[in-house]
Amino acid sequence: MKQRLRSAWLCAIVLAAASFALGAESDVKMAFTISMDQPSTHLYHVVYRCEGLESGAQDFKMPVWMPGYYGVMDYAKYVQDFQAVDESGSLLVWEKTADNVWRVDGGKSKALTISYDVKATVSFIVHSYLDEKRGYISPAGVFMHVAGRLRNPVTVAVKPYEKWSGVATGLDPVPGKPQTFTAPDFDVLYDCPILIGNLETLPFEVRGIPHEFVGWNLPAFDRAKFTSELKRMVEASVALIGDIPYKKYVFLAVGPGGGGIEHLNSSALSFSGTEVGTPEGNLRWLSFVAHEYFHLYNVKSIRPIALGPFDYDRPNRTRLLWISEGMTVYYEYIVLRRAGLMTPEDVFKGLGSAIAGYENKPGHLVQSVAQSSYETWEQGPFGGDPDKSISYYDKGAGLGLLLDLKIRHESQGTKSLDDVMRTLYRDFFQEKKRGFTEREFREICERFAGVPLDEIFEYANTVKDIDYAKYLGYAGLEIDRPRELDEPAIGATFRDSGGLPVISRVERNSAADRAGLKSKDIILSAEGDKFDSQSLTAHLNSKKPGETVTIAYSRDNQKGEAKVVLSKKMYPGFAITRIANPDPRQAAIYDGWMKN
Secondary structure, three states: OOOOOOOHHHHHHHHHHHHHOOOOOOOOOOEEEEOOOOOOEEEEEEEEEEOOOOEEEEEEOOOOOOEEEOOOHHHHHHHHEEEEEEOOOOOOOEEEEEEOOOEEEEOOOEEEEEEEEEEOOOOOOOOOEOOEEEEOOOHHHHHEOOOOOOOOOOEEEEEEOOOOOEEEEEEEEEOOOEEEEEEEEHHHHHHHOEEEEOEEEEEEOOEEEEEEEEEEEOHHHEEEEEEHHHHHHHHHHHHHHHOOOOOEEEEEEEEEEOEEEEEEEEEEEOOOOHHHHHHHHHHHOOOHHHHHHHHOOOOEEOOOOOOOOOOOOOOOOOOHHHHHHHHHHHHHHHHHHHHOOOOOOOOHHHHHHHHHHHHHHHHHOOOOOHHHHOOHHOOOOOOOOOOOOOHHHHHHHHHHHHHHHHHHHOOOOOHHHHHHHHHHHHHHHHHHOOOOHHHHHHHHHHHHHOOOHHHHHHHHHOOOOOOHHHHHHOOOEEEEOOOEEEEEEEOEEEEEOOOOOOOEOOOOOOHHHHHOOOOOOOOEOOOEEEEOOOHHHHHHHHOOOOOEEEEEEEEOOOEEEEEEEEEEEEEEOOEEOOOOOOOHHHHHHHHHHOOO
8 A cells, every 4th residue: 555645646646636617517526637748657647536426435447458458458557556545645554455446434524535546558449548748548447436436527637748738539628728628427427539630630621510630640641532432431431320429529549559448539540551551551551430420329328227327346248249340341341332432343352351361260150149259358359269169240241241142131121220220329329328237139120121020030049040132142242162272281270489380279180280289389390301480381371182291299298299181271162152043032132232
């Protein structure tokens, strides 16, 4: 326990207290002040003042996860130098009662102020980051809340490093108070990341609503083209749902680091600018940003009932992330097609790749997409061991395709998955103000299809083989299957360690697997010669299927030898194409589906 007073403590208390008058009316007043005076230390300093609390002990909590990324993050481990004072500035006794809970004995005081530092060194979108160039705040990992007070209004005063001038966030600004923001509750606060630095803003409007792409250190690229494409993507998404649920939207380009996270009126996106330098890179970027933007509808507005109100202390599990994430993958392609930013062939390629992504994993015979969703907290968002798991992103995209084409076919092209999404948005987000259950989602899908959809939901909840030919045939499409090629395959991947290849993965039932090779085996030689991972791969590729390669290896400091009979490489398959002569009904469904 550390109870060290800072020299700037009194000033910070005064600043925090002054911001209370700006917030919404509440019996309990809450305000944060966050500063970053020495960004080279990677430390954010947080002051959190609460007035009007009941006397006695108060639990201050840090979330253990952030909505949008379904994994336990243990944000509390980045907190240091915690201390608490009462309304007179006297130090208070506190203790850690759980990994993410600081219990403060407030005595009779009804105004408590805590302060702490947050170490921000991880350059990944779900973590906060701070250095001499910019700051990025992932709110769930920086701002604590008082137990039982998540519904309380709160203000945040941001004090940027002295060499920076810009603060960008989806939070509402407090009029007349620069760089001070307000949230009606902590769910909104945790949903609004903050970017700080010397920022550049690229603005545009859609239906009179302001939108901004904000980034730091943006390189040279065609800003007019870039902004025009973003606008077209937003317009296509809005046209699909028919409503804009925000007063302003901000795309936060947080720099390199990987990943993107959706929010109701903003998105945090890894972006360095090099992504848009080639046509292929630009298309990947557009898919990425379309995915995160469409999430404002499909997951932030249209959501499974388990995903809100949130429990920030433990995993919030659902079997329906194949709808929330996977169908958002499906819609990123549909939206870009309707925006005129993708060709039909681009859509086919994206969806075929998603289908191949799970069909070519042995785990698709073991784990359903509903199980993949529920178990994501342990295995990660893209699946764990490919022999045992799949990604709900991939299979969910495939099921979205099947659902859409089935509804179009059964309704004679008068209804589609779009009608399902609009109904979910209206009935649950706008009217009932809650999430949907699996049964409710299925009922709405079947209402628009006009027939039971037993088979598709069996595909979601089991590992039953999918009849792609039937569903894609509704739109005059076909899909090919994996097949053997006359090229050698060992069924193992390698990485270098100490100048020698090390097996990083062995595919189940592959040549390497049958020969007894395992992950982490060190390859000492092949046919008596030494290789690194690149030259070993080239050597194996020079062979023919059926040839035997003798491999010497080391496992747990014990040497061994394996006789590997090379198999045939598999063509991954699942490429989607149009059939040569679709009938009028197929052609009509295709035209309605691929319109732009």
